[in-house]
Amino acid sequence: MLRLATWNVNSLKARLPRVEEWIEQMQPDVLCLQETKLADGAFPALTFQAMGYECAHHGQGQWNGVAILSRCGLADVRAGWDDGGEADLDARLLWATCGDLRVACAYVPNGRALDDDHYAYKLRWLERLRTALDDHEDPSALVAVCGDFNIAPDDRDVHDPAAFVGATHVSEAERAALTRLENWGLADVFRDHYDDGGLFSWWDYRRGDFHQGRGMRIDLVLTSASLTPKARTVLIDRNARKGKQPSDHAPVIVDLDLDLDR
């Protein structure tokens, strides 16, 4: 069994004690982190190495930053875009091969508001991710695209859809961009296991939203057709959102029926 997880930690510097504790408890084999908010030189690689993980980090400091930790191999690392287009100033995308699994760690732009330039950047970014899949990846392989998508795939993934009319994360264009990614040959593996709404991965720090159940499911694991049926258990670890100094996101865990030997 291979335990794959993804977690937006909202600053790895602020979150390192919680992340270390969580790794000890949950023992992921592959862990994708978003919003490390660290420069590459500040990434605590030795800490994770001491816990048995190889690491790749693509960071810029202050904002963004993505990492992949693996204790089942780490090869063919690629950071950002390789499409001949303009460089992305934001560190939001990292790829690695971990054993038999091709993994992407994505921190999709927030979008801010429908009329904001950042929203157009978000849609372009998602289209570029589809292009990266077309250009570099094999849809028949074992592929997992993990991360904070900043998109609630449907209204079950929002605590109050009426409150989000006209807002980012739920717009038709964002959801269509996600569908276009899925049309490459990926499935939202959480939805393969649960039909229920009200199961969220992010809650605003304000207003006691976590304890009031006001959240969204925006952290996703998209699995290729050969990988999807290998998922034995999918869960959002909302316990990680409790307690002192939590991230505003909870980790998503997928246990995959894959051999760890290579």
Added chain:
DNA sequence: ATGGTCGTTGCACGA
């Protein structure tokens, strides 16, 4: 009550 909290950095802004 048209805010509320965190993170960054540095007294503002992003999420």
